[in-house]
Amino acid sequence: MSSPVRRGISVRSWQDLAGGLTLLALALLALYLIRELPLGRAVRMGPGYLPTLLAYCLGGLGALLVGRCWLTSPDQLEAWSIRNLAIVLGAIILFGLTLREAGLVISAFLLTFVSAFAARDVRWKESAAFSVGLVLFGVLVFVEGLGLPLTIWPRWFL
């Protein structure tokens, strides 16, 4: 993202603006979620007392950041790597979806092999071989060694 070239007052710190808006949004979300919780009084605080207080402080800081973005030292937002986000987070979610039913061997291989493609210099043969090694290591150390209650093979396999 780049700042629009304008004369006069323009946003200088885009990180402050984006960060401030994020905090504001989170504060509003929190206030919405706790809107029905009783506040109580200072002497006997209800469940909503502290969260409400904190949410107001958070929102106030967000507003301060937004207000400040015209004044502070200029900076730009960094580009996001949507591709990496999708691959890495997708691989983790895949792991979560498959672990219980398909067992550690399959889900661990999926996690390590799929996520490897987030690296720019990925070599798929090398990564596949390394993933097999990691699966072996994981089964030996975590299941055999530490005795974690994980299924190793798929349920339908047994």
Added chain:
Amino acid sequence: MDIFANLLHGFAIAASPLNLFFCLIGALLGTLIGVLPGIGPVATIAMLLPITFNLEPVSALIMLAGIFYGAQYGGSTTAILVNMPGEASSVVTAIDGYQMARRGRAGPALAIAAIGSFIAGSFATILVAVLGAPLTRAAQQFGPAEYFSLMVLGLIAAIVLASGSVIKAIGMVFLGLLLGTVGTDIETGQERMTFGIPELSDGIGFVTIAMGVFGIAEILKNLEQTLSRTVLNQKITGLMPTLRDMKEAAPAIARGTVLGSILGVLPGGGATLSAFAAYSLEKKVSKNKAEFGRGAIAGVAAPESANNAGAQTSFIPLLTLGIPPNAVMALMVGALTIHGITPGPQVMTKQPDLFWGLIASMWIGNVMLVIINLPLVGLWVKLLQVPYRLLFPAILLFCGIGVYSLNNSAFDIFAVAAFGLFGYVLLKFGFEGAPLLLGFVLSPLLEENLRRALRLSRGDPWVFLERPISATLLAVCVLLLVIVLLPSIRSKREEVFKEE
């Protein structure tokens, strides 16, 4: 003296074969992640926390502590040999350490770093033992009002000592506190901000947050940078420093140790700040300032002593007051709670084995680290050649298995992914993770003590100013905030953190 009897007892516990084994594992793992850039002690400890569930609390703590101070040793190795600090706390070591290595003096640089670390580690061990009892006694006098003010001080100090923008750091503390209130309210049993998800009724797991923000988000950030690794292609000859080296390094080690020990105890302090401060101090007091940046041995000795001392003394507020001074200690709170131990003054009286065993293990661990690091330095450097493209899938797998085994629930895995995304967004907007984690861990304690203090005072908020200890603590808070917001100090502060 009591201390000697207690320390002896501690050594008896730490020297049991099983605890020695876990101490070694911790030291080895710490060195490993210290050498490898892109993975720090916070992410590693978060990964291993669930696994320590099956261990004795003493063994678990001994291993996790070993990872933290072990990382300080390992970080210096790569800083010196490759000009690439494996840990943030070794950033300043790279300045003079790498220059020494380029002049063919890598051996003495590594040796001085290890010797300095060892001396600092031994001193810090004694300090923890000596300060433990009086601080615990002081903490036992604390009521809810004092505890509340102490926690506020801890959070403010974390803000002051964070490296980036002050307002953003305050924002992260509040966000952490707010996230900490998610779940069932202990007093009224009402659910707060759970979206009706049953897994959230116990609150958000700190392992999930720590792993997401420090593990996954870190990986996503690292993937965007190209890490180049050129290992100095020369034989490391002659480990032993000369007599002249020793003479130059000795006062630097002493100053670094003392400064690091003090900064480690402060809330918000710890290894990284200690190293930066020690390097600046050394540069100021040195007679030949021109040497700095060109391979001054004092520039290696001071920060390496300081970061190790700081890493260890940061256990003092955790074990005596129950207040974690930095992100790693926040995870230690988690390690203790997993085993049903509430950190605080009662640890020393009710769990003397844990308290003294852990302290003794730190010294044993330091001995191990000197042995692990010096002769095996070649092996650790070889590890650097493992490219990041192979490293991060392994980290992801260990994170995944670790977090799943907490509750045997896939929900936690998805939560880690969500917090990874959350952490990535925060990093992109210039926020830091450490104040968030501290706020999160302290949130339940803060709320409990606030409620109790106000109930005892019948709702009168002046109670925090009427009690002398509490008032003093709050006065320090205000002073800290005023200082950090003064324009002249602000520019100075930025200078300190930019000295890379």
